[in-house]
Amino acid sequence: MKEFPAPYQVMESLAGYINRAYRDQREKQEGVIQFHLTYKNERLDCYLRFAPEGVSLSKGVAKDPAVTVKSTLYHWLDLAAGRLNPLIGILTGKLRFSGDTSFFSKVMSEEIFGTDISEYDDPVTDFEKRPHKYWRIPERVLVLNASPRAGQGYTEFYLEAFLRGLGKTCASIDMVYLAEQRINRCRGCWYCWLSGTGNCVFKDKDDFEKINQRYEDADLVVFAFPLYIDGMPSLLKDFLERTVCHYHPYMIRGHHRTRHPRRKRKKQAVVVFSVSGFPELDNFRAVKEHFRQITHNSHQPIVAEIYRPAGMYLYNNPLLYRELNEVMEALEMAGEEVGRYGKLSRKTLKVIQQRIDRVSDFRRLSNLFWKEKIRDNDRTY
Ligand SMILES: Cc1cc2nc3c(=O)[nH]c(=O)nc-3n(C[C@H](O)[C@H](O)[C@H](O)COP(=O)(O)O)c2cc1C
Structure with missing residues (x-):
């Protein structure tokens, strides 16, 4: 202690x-x-x-x-x-x-508590402030799918439509299922900082470095995940904690707050993409705030936030087939908009995030769904 x-x-x-x-x-x-x-x-x-x-x-x-x-x-x-x-x-x-x-x-009287780190200065860029103004169609997109159910989940289902749209503009879309990777947890030893190299103690001992190379080369990173306990699943948090090696330990002024300078500088934008079980959009409040902070510190502007509440319910409810179709078409449109313009139109987002049904119906029908699954010993979901 x-x-x-x-x-x-x-x-x-x-x-x-x-x-x-x-x-x-x-x-x-x-x-x-x-x-x-x-x-x-x-x-x-x-x-x-x-x-x-x-x-x-x-x-x-x-x-x-x-x-x-x-x-x-x-x-x-x-x-x-x-x-x-x-x-x-x-x-x-x-x-x-x-x-x-x-x-x-x-x-x-001399300056006792200070040192010159001007060589590491890495100020807020115009791209960070207004990415769509300086947008170029991304050459490389990296998608990190952080659903523990990898390609079998609802995250993947909705994401696929978005990526179809994105693929109309961006040539290279690289997908990583974090559930299939072995990523050790950051152990907070600061080796990456203290060694001055940015190399992690786990370098070459797990899959992080291999993904990180692709991450650093990407022009656009899509973080896709199901909402877990009101936040991102630990798979993604573990990955993000390891990215602390992207920074120098020095403290600089960011956008109204302190942050670290990056080791490698690149114009890199982010899409946050998440699906939830609960039907209210407000369930994503913590995620929204969290990514605002994360991307401030990572110098990456967010070009689109796509949150689809009640993803599972919308998929499974036959009475919402029309709405499901609308959402999927809008997601494809969203992918195209983001790729082409670096932003998402309000109209498209409104369709994606449309309220489905009355919330009381959601509860009634969801309860029926779960009750029957348990009764029938049906483990599919
Ligand atoms: C451990 C766990 C925690 C969850 N926590 C939440 C939550 O806090 N809020 C919510 O709306 N949904 C929550 N869900 C539901 C998932 O977000 C939802 O089922 C999602 O569609 C799963 O996506 P996937 O099929 O890609 O895994 C949780 C699911 C699991 C398994």
Whole structure:
């Protein structure tokens, strides 16, 4: 278990930052800053020695400190973090300095907590903001079908119509059934980041890398999945967690939020495609929000979100045959629209997401369906 850091450990960690900044200073000041700090009911006496070879922290009291700081640990941390103005700290009695305060400002005034990562800058692109404006018919499409029932499920059934339409414009559509792949779960070791290579510890030990190559080459990625416990199935989540290796560990500004720069940059768009058991469109609310965040962090704009509620019911209810036909035709149209224009018309989406029947009928007929399946010992679904 991670232990709660002791105050001296905090000072050591801080000294590390100060040392790094000091090493970069051209004119090295030499001297000692003595600290008499309090933390809860404890006293912490320690000092920082600035010498040409670097900054070191020691416990106790130094002989001839250039400057002495008396305060609580928290106030000192506020000062170090720039949250407390030194003058205000002195006037309010939060900080007490004695000795040569100019030494303190000379060694502490440099940029301590920062490093230049401009070479990794990867700002929000115009394509990300308005993909349809900069759209080119995708040369390569990768479809990740994350139904545990792979090619036998309702996800596949509806997806097939969409892909038929997409195939009218896009030459290469590559399908991966995640259920048929062996993908180890990310174990959060940060090897991909710490090694500086982006290679996972599981490289060549499972099927991820092989799919990842195709993923990285794709111009359009279709995430297709059944709604599972109000979200994506773990098959897809496991895959997505492994894509953390696509990024550098550095933090940059994204679209109103922080994110990481990518290792490989490519104009790549996303389609989110899901089917559910429940009949209300609102069941996809969490998925919608989740993919908004995921694609922000992956620098990929979403060009279409296709959610078909009650996928199973619509397929199995003979009274909804007309509606099923309409949905399938609209899905094909949607595929063509997305491929050609990088967006989906409202009219098409409305037909795909049309409400089927009254919800009370849905419950009645679904219950009949399940009851009969159980009674007849029928395991098909
Ligand atoms: C474990 C599990 C969890 C599910 N959770 C939900 C859910 O939260 N909301 C919902 O509307 N449907 C849920 N469903 C129903 C599926 O989304 C629905 O049956 C879908 O059509 C299955 O697609 P598939 O045949 O491609 O697997 C769940 C199904 C399973 C097996």
